[in-house]
Amino acid sequence: MxxxxxxxxxxxxxxxxxxxxxxxxxxxxxxxxxxxxxxxxxxxxxxxxxxxxxxxxxxxxxxxxxxxxxxxxxxxxxxxxxxxxxxxxxxxxxxxxxxxxxxxxxxxxxxxxxxxxxSFWQMLGSFSGFARDATWPYGSGGPNSMFAFITAHQMRTTGAKREDFGRICVAQRDNALGISHAMFRKPLTLDDYMNARVIADPIHLFDCVMPCxxxxxxxxxxxxxxxxxxxxxSQVLAATERHNAYRDDPIMFRGGWAVDRDELFGMAGIKPEALDFVQFYDDYPVIVMMQYEGHGLCGEGEGVDFVRSHTLTVDGTLPTNTSGGQLSMGQAGAAGGYLGLVEAVRQLTDSPLGKPVPDAEVGLVSGFGMITYDRCLCTGGLILARA
CATH class of the missing domain: 3.40.47.10 (Thiolase/Chalcone synthase)
Structure with a gap:
């Protein structure tokens, strides 16, 4: 149909x-x-x-x-x-x-x-009974340990290094500089990222969003x-949503974007290469890397090579999370799922909070949410264009 x-x-x-x-x-x-x-x-x-x-x-x-x-x-x-x-x-x-x-x-x-x-701890306690009941007996809980699990798997199977995730965090911090309400407004170097304290190995401090x-x-x-x-x-060119995709995967190494990406880009009448910027949900950098793959900007398992070969700042080869994403702006609960959306509209109407993407005409907003014990269940894509 x-x-x-x-x-x-x-x-x-x-x-x-x-x-x-x-x-x-x-x-x-x-x-x-x-x-x-x-x-x-x-x-x-x-x-x-x-x-x-x-x-x-x-x-x-x-x-x-x-x-x-x-x-x-x-x-x-x-x-x-x-x-x-x-x-x-x-x-x-x-x-x-x-x-x-x-x-x-x-x-x-x-x-x-x-x-x-x-309130953050109260939210974690009531966020998901499924996740709580599955992880509590093992002394684990909350998103840090779950995404550490996913990140470690990504590193083992694709050859990704901590430095690769660091490139994402450092670029997004650069994008956030000058935005007055960003939680983090100081420059972040790769050395800063690498030397930060461990939170849940292999996740370190700057891999985690700041609740706000x-x-x-x-x-x-x-x-x-x-x-x-x-x-x-901005005009809506295409939109999709998908829930509980790849439910038979033993661990999350891909998201539901891939199921619908051909329809998404086909409806928009463009190829992924035509995007001027992307706004990816980014509670952890590993998920940003997965979205490059999931939306067809590179092949499965090639997200690490994509990050190594592209600059992700506003003036880079593929501007990513141009307001800094949650990793620099902070995670205001469910509003974190709107952060990329409002920034995309601002870029396409010449009203960004920070630096504009030069000659931006079309952008992708990607959603990802509702983690259980081993994966997130909700994914979606939205392609917007300048009117």
């Missing part, structure tokens, strides 16, 4: 509630700040928003529908996407379909999470509506 394209859909008004290491404000406050910024920057009334898509981990025990009362909105289309790093891609894909179907005219896709002193609080969001509408409102926007 041929899937319908995404013609006529615009993504506009990328907003960020500046990240902060800790906050006493709750998730509804951050989500409300995102919505308020969307309304203000779009120059519309709050009642003009008739679709709402929400992503948040710390919103619980409240819900997306409860949030409608708290924020004073009355959408005729509502979705809750608790898919972590895949949330932004999936939110835009589903919002685009709602606009195409006439179920909503303007959809606010919002994400936000708080970070109290102990913040929020991000965009508006999804028709291109005609965006033009009528006088809004700069």
């Amino acid at each position: 041929t899937r319908r394209g995404y013609e006529g859909i615009a993504v506009a008004v990328p907003v960020t509630v500046p990240y902060q290491r800790f906050s006493t404000q709750g998730a509804p406050w951050f989500l409300g700040q995102v919505l308020a910024a969307l309304v203000k920057q779009a120059g519309i009334a709050k009642d003009d928003i008739d679709g709402l898509c929400v992503s948040s981990f710390s919103l619980s025990p409240d819900t997306a529908v409860g949030l409608t009362q708290h924020l004073g909105v009355s959408p005729r289309w509502l979705d809750h996407i608790p898919m972590g790093g895949a949330s932004g891609v999936v939110a835009v894909r589903r919002a685009a379909r709602a606009v195409q179907a006439g179920d909503a005219d303007i959809v606010a896709c919002i994400s936000g999470d708080t970070n109290h002193v102990d 609080a913040g929020g991000d969001g965009v508006l999804v509408m028709s291109e005609q509506r965006a033009r009528d409102l006088g809004l700069p926007y």
Whole structure:
């Protein structure tokens, strides 16, 4: 079956509630700040928003529908996407379909999470009963040990070295310099990376994201509506999502992007080589390396050679995570799944927080989220183009 394209859909008004290491404000406050910024920057009334898509981990025990009362909105289309790093891609894909179907005219896709002193540990404890029950008897838990497992396997099977993951982290730090709300704004050298303390071998300090609080969001509408409102926007060329791919693999060494990449690029009418930049979910650098492979920028197992042969900074041969990614900006809970999305829209509407990618016309946003005991279950891809 041929899937319908995404013609006529615009993504506009990328907003960020500046990240902060800790906050006493709750998730509804951050989500409300995102919505308020969307309304203000779009120059519309709050009642003009008739679709709402929400992503948040710390919103619980409240819900997306409860949030409608708290924020004073009355959408005729509502979705809750608790898919972590895949949330932004999936939110835009589903919002685009709602606009195409006439179920909503303007959809606010919002994400936000708080970070109290102990909220990260509370989230880990309730994040996944499947993962908790599988790992607790072995004295293990949380993402560091799981991604150490995946990283070690990648190193054994592909010849990747710590220096290769370091190249990703160092390049992304360079991209983040000058962005005021990045958690890390000091230059990072490869020596700094290599000499950092061990967290969960082979993962060291700079392989790990910094939990923080913040929020991000965009508006999804028709291109005609965006033009009528006088809004700069990016076009949706293609989008896919895939869950629980390669479920028979004994350990995660690939992601679900590969299942749908031919359809993704075919729908967009381009080849991977045409991309001017990529925004990859990056809770750990090994996942960035996997996404080069998963989206066909190189062959399976060749991600390490790709990283060695390309420069990943904004002015490089393939700019990657041009705002610094989570490894430099921080991980604001589920908003981490929106970080690449808002940066892609900014690059394509000439409003990046940091350095612009020269002559950027088309970019890829890649989502990845919801780790269990040995892999992440949600993947997705979104190709956006300059209007």
